[in-house]
Amino acid sequence: MRRFAELLDRLVLTPSRNGKLTLLTDYFRNVEDPDRGLALAAITGDLSIAAVKPAMLRTLVTERMDPVLFGYSYDYVGDLAETVSLVWPEPPGHHAANIRPTLADVVGALQSASRSDGPRVLARLLDRADISARYAIIKLVTGGLRIGVSARLAKQALADLGKVDVSEIEELWHGLTPPYADLFAWLEGKGPKPETAAKALFRPVMLANPVGDGDLERLDPADYAAEWKWDGIRVQAVCEGGIRRLYSRTGDDISPAFPDLVEAMTFEGVLDGELLVGDPQRETGTFSDLQQRLNRKTVSAKMLDRYPVFVRCYDLLQKGGEDVRALPFLERRARLENFVRRLDPARFDLSPLALFSDWPALEEMRSNPPHPVIEGVMLKRRDSAYLAGRPKGPWFKWKRDPFTVDAVLMYAQRGHGKRSSFYSDYTFGVWAGPEGAEELVPVGKAYFGFTDEELRQIDKFVRDNTIERFGPVRSVRADRSHGLVLEVAFEGLNRSTRHKSGVAMRFPRISRLRWDKPAGEADRIETLQALLDRTIDYSETETRIS
Amino acid sequence: MRASDLLCSRPEGLYCPPGDFFIDPVRPVARALITHGHSDHARPGHRAVLATAETLDIMELRCGADFAGSKQAMRLGETISLNDVKVTFQPAGHVLGSAQICVEHRGMRIVASGDYKRQPDATCAPFIPIPCDVFITEATFGLPVFRHPHPADEIARLLKSVEQFPERTHLVGAYALGKAQRVISLLRQAGYERTIYIHGALTKLCDYYQSRGIELGDLQPATVEAGGKEDFAGEIVVGPPAAFSDRWARRFPDPVACFASGWMRIRQRAKQRGVELPLIISDHSDWDELTETITETGAGEVWVTHGREEALVRWCELDGIAARPLHLVGYEDEGD
Numbered sequence A: 001m002r003r004f005a006e007l008l009d010r011l012v013l014t015p016s017r018n019g020k021l022t023l024l025t026d027y028f029r030n031v032e033d034p035d036r037g038l039a040l041a042a043i044t045g046d047l048s049i050a051a052v053k054p055a056m057l058r059t060l061v062t063e064r065m066d067p068v069l070f071g072y073s074y075d076y077v078g079d080l081a082e083t084v085s086l087v088w089p090e091p092p093g094h095h096a097a098n099i100r101p102t103l104a105d106v107v108g109a110l111q112s113a114s115r116s117d118g119p120r121v122l123a124r125l126l127d128r129a130d131i132s133a134r135y136a137i138i139k140l141v142t143g144g145l146r147i148g149v150s151a152r153l154a155k156q157a158l159a160d161l162g163k164v165d166v167s168e169i170e171e172l173w174h175g176l177t178p179p180y181a182d183l184f185a186w187l188e189g190k191g192p193k194p195e196t197a198a199k200a201l202f203r204p205v206m207l208a209n210p211v212g213d214g215d216l217e218r219l220d221p222a223d224y225a226a227e228w229k230w231d232g233i234r235v236q237a238v239c240e241g242g243i244r245r246l247y248s249r250t251g252d253d254i255s256p257a258f259p260d261l262v263e264a265m266t267f268e269g270v271l272d273g274e275l276l277v278g279d280p281q282r283e284t285g286t287f288s289d290l291q292q293r294l295n296r297k298t299v300s301a302k303m304l305d306r307y308p309v310f311v312r313c314y315d316l317l318q319k320g321g322e323d324v325r326a327l328p329f330l331e332r333r334a335r336l337e338n339f340v341r342r343l344d345p346a347r348f349d350l351s352p353l354a355l356f357s358d359w360p361a362l363e364e365m366r367s368n369p370p371h372p373v374i375e376g377v378m379l380k381r382r383d384s385a386y387l388a389g390r391p392k393g394p395w396f397k398w399k400r401d402p403f404t405v406d407a408v409l410m411y412a413q414r415g416h417g418k419r420s421s422f423y424s425d426y427t428f429g430v431w432a433g434p435e436g437a438e439e440l441v442p443v444g445k446a447y448f449g450f451t452d453e454e455l456r457q458i459d460k461f462v463r464d465n466t467i468e469r470f471g472p473v474r475s476v477r478a479d480r481s482h483g484l485v486l487e488v489a490f491e492g493l494n495r496s497t498r499h500k501s502g503v504a505m506r507f508p509r510i511s512r513l514r515w516d517k518p519a520g521e522a523d524r525i526e527t528l529q530a531l532l533d534r535t536i537d538y539s540e541t542e543t544r545i546s
Numbered sequence B: 001m002r003a004s005d006l007l008c009s010r011p012e013g014l015y016c017p018p019g020d021f022f023i024d025p026v027r028p029v030a031r032a033l034i035t036h037g038h039s040d041h042a043r044p045g046h047r048a049v050l051a052t053a054e055t056l057d058i059m060e061l062r063c064g065a066d067f068a069g070s071k072q073a074m075r076l077g078e079t080i081s082l083n084d085v086k087v088t089f090q091p092a093g094h095v096l097g098s099a100q101i102c103v104e105h106r107g108m109r110i111v112a113s114g115d116y117k118r119q120p121d122a123t124c125a126p127f128i129p130i131p132c133d134v135f136i137t138e139a140t141f142g143l144p145v146f147r148h149p150h151p152a153d154e155i156a157r158l159l160k161s162v163e164q165f166p167e168r169t170h171l172v173g174a175y176a177l178g179k180a181q182r183v184i185s186l187l188r189q190a191g192y193e194r195t196i197y198i199h200g201a202l203t204k205l206c207d208y209y210q211s212r213g214i215e216l217g218d219l220q221p222a223t224v225e226a227g228g229k230e231d232f233a234g235e236i237v238v239g240p241p242a243a244f245s246d247r248w249a250r251r252f253p254d255p256v257a258c259f260a261s262g263w264m265r266i267r268q269r270a271k272q273r274g275v276e277l278p279l280i281i282s283d284h285s286d287w288d289e290l291t292e293t294i295t296e297t298g299a300g301e302v303w304v305t306h307g308r309e310e311a312l313v314r315w316c317e318l319d320g321i322a323a324r325p326l327h328l329v330g331y332e333d334e335g336d
Helices: A002-013 A017-030 A035-044 A054-062 A067-077 A080-087 A103-112 A118-128 A131-142 A151-162 A166-173 A181-187 A259-263 A287-291 A301-306 A329-341 A359-367 A452-464 A525-534 A538-545 B053-063 B151-164 B179-189 B200-211 B241-245 B247-251 B267-272 B287-297 B309-318
Strands: A224-230 A233-240 A243-248 A269-279 A309-319 A348-350 A374-381 A395-399 A403-414 A423-432 A439-446 A466-470 A473-476 A485-490 A492-495 A503-506 A509-514 B008-010 B013-016 B021-023 B031-033 B046-052 B068-074 B079-082 B085-091 B099-105 B108-112 B134-139 B170-173 B196-198 B219-221 B236-239 B256-260 B277-279 B301-307 B322-325
Touching (some): A002 A035, A002 B267, A017 B151, A035 A103, A035 A181, A054 A080, A054 A118, A054 A131, A067 A080, A067 B309, A080 A131, A103 A131, A118 A131, A224 A329, A243 A259, A259 A309, A269 A287, A269 A329, A287 A492, A309 A329, A359 A374, A403 A439, A403 A525, A423 A525, A439 A485, A439 A503, A439 A525, A452 A473, A452 A509, A485 A503, A492 A525, A503 A525, B046 B053, B134 B287, B151 B179, B151 B256, B170 B241, B179 B200, B179 B236, B236 B241, B241 B247, B267 B277, B287 B309, B301 B309, B309 B322
Parallel strands (some): B031 B046, B170 B256, B196 B236, B301 B322
Antiparallel strands (some): A224 A374, A233 A269, A269 A309, A403 A423, A403 A485, A485 A509, A492 A503, B008 B013, B013 B021, B085 B099, B099 B108
């Protein structure tokens, strides 16, 4: 338990991905079964433990200490789990070292506790743990570790441990159960690769490379088919032997959030496509509409009605019992066309091929797509097999150019980790208000897109032009005559009620430093508002229809 | 006599009317008794200063030779009379030279403990509990959430991390007086024998500690010489916490920001400061040490100062001890 608690403590404060991977692989290497497998399940969200409510936790602790002192403590710390872990009084006559429980002891005790017994079992565990273990136990029972580690990252750590490709782990994953002893045995070369007897498993997806400079000159347009690149999320719909699963592109099972779609998954096979909001025959909704449906555990009837989802299919991996991944793209495509024709047209449609004669023609299509929810084109070699990962050559994505706006730097915040001595997170704004009385309204925040040298330059500008400091944040001089203009690139705009400016940028990054441009000539908010009006808001369209 | 006739709070600091002296005054006064060398307690500009020899040395190092009109060194355990008031200095276990000041007059004994801790510390003399009528305690960590772990365990976590990330520099933030030397000493006790690199701001005090016979091993300035940044890969560098957000920190490869402080008990504190490896090492008492010490002194009355007074006052009430906050201004927590 001590090592698991220490791992959580370190992960939550480690900003870099590589740092987290090192901590995870070291843990998996040094901790024995079943503890490491249970830790893995806790991180990936596959550990089921009956939840304890915060109120119960509070009752348990105030039975053991003065409620006023507890109140002072909680006010100061602000986090219930942390406060309880710190103030929990060790029982009298307690001798620390020799009776510390393992993670397996803790999980076992919690899982076998009955509902009425739960609080007592928890209290006994807390009595036997030290501060950091108490924190970990409370996190386990209150649900959600929130340590900044995705299931995907944990799987990458496993892949690093066993020196295998992460796609192999993803493919196996849904057939495995905690504490994953067979998986660890295989990764450590002590056992065979676990058999995947389970049905409806995730297949590692094939990914595209961005089109780079000069890439297309070397390629013959006749070898490639093109499709529109829709702005939704990549999904894999799998039905096998009566089991239906919808997976994200990293193999997370997201079926529970999309009962409307799963109900229509009446086929036998594996489809690859884009999850979008709307009705394929009428209207495709924007990404911000789709966001209403993402990252939810459950979904209300109102949501289902207002933001219905469908899949725009672009590949077929398995048809009935036949794995077709090795077939050339065009042959898979022909099977896909037949396959989709038999599905519910409100939930599935076919991603159409975009016909083009040469690269300049495709470039024109990419720059001026026929629909606002298209963000570019996809290129797929006509003879390409469906391969896991991101092979170089068969598939390309060619996104339309990002939107850009010239904004003025308003605030800078110190970075973390490697960047802790740099002001590296920038809040920028554009001009608003009547002429002669313009003021800046913040429209976004970006912390990448610049080179190391540019970072040094901006950092110097921030230090030389600081007006006020608020902890790690500095406000910098930004008025009509003086300020740093940043060209900000972004993928789209959403309406936002949270921001004063009324807009929120998607994926903003600094594309150029405009030292040459006077601050007074940066863009005005109206420029962004006009852009916002150009993209159709599906929820509003729907209201208009009904 | 009433306790408040022997010691009372004035804008300049804690004042003893019969003895006509102040303890740790925050403004220049005629006669100051100084508990220890942290800058919020030991300020320059007093006409006469009475403190331990180490505290006087430290004040001279930090404020210059003319920090006071006259100075007088007190030995720990020694008692002198100031206008009939008996004054004794006893070790406080906080930093080198730190002392509690026991003031006694007409049968009333008050102990002004200054800052103190009960954990063992190889860099200073251990705290001695003094039976008294009134105990004046600090409350820097005066909340039940502050429970300091064993410092050896914290150092073990640091050394484990150095092993895990050999390509990175571990930058340990530690205040220049006391904490830095204690961290270095703890590393030596854990068997760490490599050179430890230090920020320039620590040099004088580390040299002074070593001149007083405290073993800190091989220390070198953390400056980039002919080589490059990779010279510091896998090494431990100790510096004042403020230096880490400074451009100074850029000379190290992908540094792991560590901070040795009692405040690191609270995750959000660590997170806000961008600390990657918090080391809960404190030169102040934690909650358990505070409450145990109050009990040990047998004081019938407790005055609580600089920190979270209300929780400690509440604890005293529950324990049947008279207690009140002593409102003194101007004390920060430089030492932690």
